[in-house]
Amino acid sequence: MTDELVLNFSPPSASPSSAPTRSTSSGGRKGGRWTDRAKERKRSQIEARKASRGTGTREGGGLGQGVKRSREDEGADDAAGAKRERTAGGGGGGAHVSQGGKRRLDMAVGPSGKKQYISSLFTAEGLPTAADSSTSSSAPILPSKPSNAPLTSVPSTATDALESGGEAEEGPDPAPELSKLGLMRELVTGLAGKLGITGPTACQAGAIPRLVPPSSAFASTGKGKGRASGADFAHDAILRAQTGSGKTLTFLLPMLQDLLTLPPSSLSTPPPSSAKTGPDRSIGTLALILAPTRELASQIHTVLSSLLSSLPSSSPNPNKPFTISPRALTAGLLVGGANRTHEKRRLRKGCPIVVATPGRLLDHLKTTEAFRLAGEAPKLKDGAPKGRPGNPNTVALGTRGGGSGGEGKVGLRWLIVDECDRLMDLGFEEQMKGILEELARRSSPSAPTNGAAGSLRRRTILCSATASEGVDRLAGMAISDRAADEGGKGMVVVGAREDVRVKEPERRDLTQGAKRGAEAVEDEDRAEDDEDEREEEQDEDAKAESAALALPSGFTPPSQLQHNYIVVPPKLRFVTLVALLRKLLVKASSANGGRGMKVLVFMSCTDAVDFWWKALGKMKMGTSSTDDADDEEEEEEEDEKAESARLVSLHPLLPSTPIYRLHGSLPLQTRLSSLSAFSSPYTVEDGKRKGSQTDAGVLLCTSVAARGLDVKNVGCVVQVDAPTEGGVTEYVHRVGRTARAGAQGTAYSFILPSESAYTSFLEDGINSSSASAKGKKVRMREVGVEQVLREGYGGEGREYETRATDVQMGFERWVNASEETASLARKAFQAHIRAYATHPSSEKHIFNTKALHLGHLAKSFGMREAPGSHTGSSSKKGGSNKKARVSVGGARARARDDEGGFEVGPRKRKAMDAEQRMKKLMRGPQALGASEFHIAGNDVLESVVRRK
Numbered sequence: 001m002t003d004e005l006v007l008n009f010s011p012p013s014a015s016p017s018s019a020p021t022r023s024t025s026s027g028g029r030k031g032g033r034w035t036d037r038a039k040e041r042k043r044s045q046i047e048a049r050k051a052s053r054g055t056g057t058r059e060g061g062g063l064g065q066g067v068k069r070s071r072e073d074e075g076a077d078d079a080a081g082a083k084r085e086r087t088a089g090g091g092g093g094g095a096h097v098s099q100g101g102k103r104r105l106d107m108a109v110g111p112s113g114k115k116q117y118i119s120s121l122f123t124a125e126g127l128p129t130a131a132d133s134s135t136s137s138s139a140p141i142l143p144s145k146p147s148n149a150p151l152t153s154v155p156s157t158a159t160d161a162l163e164s165g166g167e168a169e170e171g172p173d174p175a176p177e178l179s180k181l182g183l184m185r186e187l188v189t190g191l192a193g194k195l196g197i198t199g200p201t202a203c204q205a206g207a208i209p210r211l212v213p214p215s216s217a218f219a220s221t222g223k224g225k226g227r228a229s230g231a232d233f234a235h236d237a238i239l240r241a242q243t244g245s246g247k248t249l250t251f252l253l254p255m256l257q258d259l260l261t262l263p264p265s266s267l268s269t270p271p272p273s274s275a276k277t278g279p280d281r282s283i284g285t286l287a288l289i290l291a292p293t294r295e296l297a298s299q300i301h302t303v304l305s306s307l308l309s310s311l312p313s314s315s316p317n318p319n320k321p322f323t324i325s326p327r328a329l330t331a332g333l334l335v336g337g338a339n340r341t342h343e344k345r346r347l348r349k350g351c352p353i354v355v356a357t358p359g360r361l362l363d364h365l366k367t368t369e370a371f372r373l374a375g376e377a378p379k380l381k382d383g384a385p386k387g388r389p390g391n392p393n394t395v396a397l398g399t400r401g402g403g404s405g406g407e408g409k410v411g412l413r414w415l416i417v418d419e420c421d422r423l424m425d426l427g428f429e430e431q432m433k434g435i436l437e438e439l440a441r442r443s444s445p446s447a448p449t450n451g452a453a454g455s456l457r458r459r460t461i462l463c464s465a466t467a468s469e470g471v472d473r474l475a476g477m478a479i480s481d482r483a484a485d486e487g488g489k490g491m492v493v494v495g496a497r498e499d500v501r502v503k504e505p506e507r508r509d510l511t512q513g514a515k516r517g518a519e520a521v522e523d524e525d526r527a528e529d530d531e532d533e534r535e536e537e538q539d540e541d542a543k544a545e546s547a548a549l550a551l552p553s554g555f556t557p558p559s560q561l562q563h564n565y566i567v568v569p570p571k572l573r574f575v576t577l578v579a580l581l582r583k584l585l586v587k588a589s590s591a592n593g594g595r596g597m598k599v600l601v602f603m604s605c606t607d608a609v610d611f612w613w614k615a616l617g618k619m620k621m622g623t624s625s626t627d628d629a630d631d632e633e634e635e636e637e638e639d640e641k642a643e644s645a646r647l648v649s650l651h652p653l654l655p656s657t658p659i660y661r662l663h664g665s666l667p668l669q670t671r672l673s674s675l676s677a678f679s680s681p682y683t684v685e686d687g688k689r690k691g692s693q694t695d696a697g698v699l700l701c702t703s704v705a706a707r708g709l710d711v712k713n714v715g716c717v718v719q720v721d722a723p724t725e726g727g728v729t730e731y732v733h734r735v736g737r738t739a740r741a742g743a744q745g746t747a748y749s750f751i752l753p754s755e756s757a758y759t760s761f762l763e764d765g766i767n768s769s770s771a772s773a774k775g776k777k778v779r780m781r782e783v784g785v786e787q788v789l790r791e792g793y794g795g796e797g798r799e800y801e802t803r804a805t806d807v808q809m810g811f812e813r814w815v816n817a818s819e820e821t822a823s824l825a826r827k828a829f830q831a832h833i834r835a836y837a838t839h840p841s842s843e844k845h846i847f848n849t850k851a852l853h854l855g856h857l858a859k860s861f862g863m864r865e866a867p868g869s870h871t872g873s874s875s876k877k878g879g880s881n882k883k884a885r886v887s888v889g890g891a892r893a894r895a896r897d898d899e900g901g902f903e904v905g906p907r908k909r910k911a912m913d914a915e916q917r918m919k920k921l922m923r924g925p926q927a928l929g930a931s932e933f934h935i936a937g938n939d940v941l942e943s944v945v946r947r948k
């Protein structure tokens with residue numbers, strides 16, 4: 001590598017001699033007793049070794065310079081008790097090949113001048129290269145046509161479905177392809193102007209015409225060019241499409257068009273003479289959009305707000321005025337972790353559109369009096385509906401709690417659930433049930449069901465890439481009334497290449513559900529029965545587990561995405577990540593004129609993210625451990641104060657590349673600020689933000705960032721740890737953070753040698769999907785770890801080994817410099833092992849804790865041996881063949897105690913259920929705020945869900 005990053009390395013020292021230095025005198029003596037000759041030869045060899053070692057240390061000055069160890073370190077290595085071959089020769093380079101042995105040991109001179117041995121990262125044989133050289137990263141890659149890019153023209157299948165003969169618009173279309181979808185001119189202009197979007201993606205071309213209401217439904221809005229015919233119109237739908245294919249706009253655009261053009265007669269205000277005098281934001285909430293994570297909710301809110309601000313305050317077309325001005329369609333954001341009082345204030349002012357996480361939404365639905373759905377009157381203290389004289393909006397509306405809207409009036413118009421499969425997986429099901437019950441309770445019994453007025457019924461859109469059982473359940477709950485009214489017609493799937501009608505979701509009686517919930521709270525004795533039920537459910541879930549792991553039909557990664565894997569020996573995980581990041585960043589920087597790229601790095605648990613993030617920012621290269629300790633003590637004091645506010649780390653080998661972190665245990669503000677800083681990162685020099693923008697950035701994260709997040713210029717996703725939940729589906733979501741909207745993207749997965757079956761597991765899972773079976777098969781490409789290290793660290797021959805060793809030593813020095821850092825390392829290691837143990841049984845043949853070499857894995861956490869608590873056998877005794885003896889059951893049990901350390905999924909839900917039961921018993925707040933996702937994990941929610 002000939003880039004500036006390499007300059008961070010000192011020039012390599014004179015090539016270390018790997019053979020003992022022979023004294024010329026040793027062979028000089030002839031004659032005499034053989035024992036005297038042998039003694040003399042031995043003495044001269046020792047002297048020669050001393051001499052060469054001294055020279056090497058003084059002259060080395062390269063990577064080996066930093067390889068100084070304290071007595072304590074030395075002791076630890078000795079205690080590690082590996083059968084070490086004594087090396088002959090030495091040098092500043094620090095790497096030595098043992099005489100005939102397999103292991104390589106690094107030798108350096110400590111501050112006291114004592115020689116010290118360092119357990120080596122490399123063996124004399126070197127690292128294996130990629131198994132199949134034809135698939136190595138140097139092999140040419142045939143470019144694939146992006147599958148989620150904006151289309152240059154609307155495909156005939158989409159256009160055929162559109163109605164012809166719509167009203168002619170005046171003037172040329174600003175984005176002709178978009179206006180063919182039936183979108184109103186103002187929206188198309190706004191998209192083209194503010195967002196630079198001129199053509200639809202395949203998902204948008206397929207789904208928007210079906211979601212835009214047919215012209216017959218709203219006489220006042222007139223006919224658009226591209227509206228779907230009544231037969232194709234999907235009142236309720238499941239929206240399913242590839243990652244990065246523009247699903248957010250697919251549901252937002254029809255929703256906005258619908259709200260802007262609601263029939264004036266459906267509103268409780270008199271028909272407006274102009275848009276400016278139309279209903280204001282106190283009209284109540286017309287649309288609810290739910291998302292599983294705070295970040296995703298916030299992102300949707302941002303897109304929605306910029307869409308709204310791109311629209312004129314009134315329609316310039318006098319024939320088609322906006323019924324409600326875009327300025328009145330204020331979007332409110334309600335997410336866990338945010339200030340409730342501020343949210344209440346916002347709700348009091350009125351939020352026609354609400355974007356929320358489910359727990360917080362339910363909380364407000366239950367407890368915030370001012371939260372009014374469209375059609376509901378504000379409640380007076382005595383319970384009578386409040387009708388302010390002179391405010392027709394409130395006077396004409398029905399009473400709250402059962403009489404909303406009145407005949408022919410619109411109530412809550414849209415319910416949109418983004419990433420709904422994930423949402424059901426995360427244990428939000430109770431909250432979702434609670435929300436639907438609350439909406440059902442508040443909706444008018446006389447709500448329109450049929451005919452033109454029936455089109456005012458709530459529309460439900462479930463966005464899901466995955467057709468899980470949870471989605472079916474949610475669909476069943478959400479459209480239970482309609483399904484009956486329409487003779488069992490279920491939800492249609494839109495957005496996929498081929499629209500498919502899913503089987504009719506099972507109807508659920510929400511009133512019964514509410515009763516059951518209330519009884520459960522009243523009768524504590526029933527808790528035991530519930531527990532039995534849950535156990536049965538668990539068994540069923542276990543059976544469903546393997547089925548759920550297969551990739552759902554039609555859900556494939558973008559075709560332009562390249563999938564790579566690297567077989568990384570456990571002790572090389574840290575140095576390989578640093579090398580890979582260097583390689584990627586340098587490559588991107590030279591390809592795009594120095595701007596670099598953004599990289600997302602997924603890890604299994606929050607503790608590991610925190611630890612590696614800190615280590616990358618704090619470790620130093622090439623200084624002695626004592627100096628480091630002094631420096632760091634001073635820094636620590638300052639850092640302590642700033643730590644919580646600190647967003648960015650910088651690594652000495654990744655200059656000008658800010659490193660951020662994201663996981664569910666961080667405070668909301670830190671989460672959002674980290675994400676926003678990563679989205680438009682700034683350069684940092686001398687620890688200070690310099691303000692200029694860069695495209696280079698690294699985000700270490702857990703699966704909390706796997707769904708829905710859309711950050712521009714993410715060129716690569718690295719999975720240091722495979723997802724512990726969700727199997728192939730979760731893999732596809734994670735890698736889907738790159739290669740969005742037609743952009744190129746690369747994914748790398750680290751796999752341990754014992755996990756080699758993971759690649760075929762992924763390939764089979766992805767390729768068995770029916771859509772991909774027709775197209776190009778996905779193939780995982782192996783990139784040799786040796787190649788990554790060589791390209792990342794540069795140098796001649798195997799010099800990268802020395803450099804990697806120095807990086808590892810810098811890491812270990814930082815870890816061992818204080819009890820605090822050492823304990824961080826232990827905690828991260830233990831959380832990692834526990835997370836590893838939660839891989840489902842269907843993946844146990846790949847991710848088996850028994851196959852882990854804990855001693856080596858500990859090295860990737862900067863430790864010289866595995867902490868004893870998780871090893872059945874101490875690493876001091878075990879030698880190189882020690883395997884992990886971790887009880888999976890035990891690890892699972894511990895997982896329940898450690899909410900923060902895990903990703904959350906179906907199996908985690910069981911743990912959370914247990915925790916919720918415990919909280920109920922304790923009757924005290926025990927926030928699950930540390931959970932990965934915003935699992936509404938608090939006692940308030942628990943009680944509101946159960947409350948009648």
Ligand SMILES: Nc1ncnc2c1ncn2[C@@H]1O[C@H](COP(=O)(O)OP(=O)(O)OP(=O)(O)O)[C@@H](O)[C@H]1O
Nearest residue numbers: 150197199200201243244245246247248708710741
């Ligand atoms: N028609 C379009 N033309 C160009 N870019 C678009 C278009 N539609 C959406 N985009 C952009 O594509 C990116 C991905 O969109 P979005 O986040 O909605 O994808 P998604 O399908 O929801 O992905 P995921 O499944 O990962 O949540 C966004 O940056 C968005 O601005």
